[in-house]
Amino acid sequence: MAKKEFEASKAEGAHRRLAAMAGDWEGTFKLWFEPGDPVCESKQTGSIRSVLGGRFLLHEYETEMNGEPISGIALYGHHLDGGTWEAAWGESFGTGTQLMYCTGPAAGGFNVLGSYGDGQGGPDWGWRTEIEQPDADTLVIVMTNISPDGEEAKAVETRYTRKR
Template sequence: MAKSKFEQSLEDGAHYRITKIVGNWKGTTKTWFEKDVLVDEVLTEAEITSILDGRFISYDYQSSLEGKPLIGKMIIGFDIPYQKFTFSWIDSFHMGTQIMQASGAATEKGFSILGSYGNPEYGDQLFGWRTELEIINGDEIVFTAYNIMPGDEETKAIETILTRN
């Protein structure tokens, strides 16, 4: 009997790649609010778990920003019909009470996905937020996020380098 597309993806495709990073992680997060001005560098702990038999992973992390506790969660998956990575992201600082949805392409070592966020206080135009995952090897991953102001170039906002516990 032929394998389903999902079974094949779990065996050697996108789902295989993301489930390989399931585990406990520790590292550092750097944050910038404006180009080339580092605001904070802190310790980060994360747990990545498999959800729904490998269809998704949950990236749960805790850290701080300027001395205040910060927690967050991403549900990450690969959309087989549309051949793209997707995530939903919430956290206690950047997103407030919003949920960001993002999607984008696979890269050689992970993915690069684009979402948007806004607030009526900032006007009608949405800001962009591009997130990259780079799987360096089985014991090191890097999440990098870039803020994109309306009509402006993207600038690095967050870089989290994690090693497996």
């Protein structure tokens, strides 16, 4: 990555889009284990900050499920040379001790795909994370579970509002 390309991305490109997501956030967390009504809806707070000179965002968050606390971290970035969005995600509930690595094409918005094992030696499942920022004070993160057969179902939705 050339410094000139990175500076251009911070001024007008993907890294500028990432920087717009930095801040302190609060909102709702919804969790689904199967299609239909969510099994959980809780308050979620999050902090998203720019790290390493604007190369990445570090997202730290806290929520709960049935009174049990959940905390997590995610690192979001845009790989200029590879032309991809990238993420690494881990939390106290969903990923156990695994870091999930996800990538996706640079075209369009932040949309990355990773995978995880079923814990029983079966085929991997897919996990898509999409982040949209419809305005400066709203952030929506949707995570979709993808079965080994390709069936997709919403698993997590976080709707944030920027704290003032």
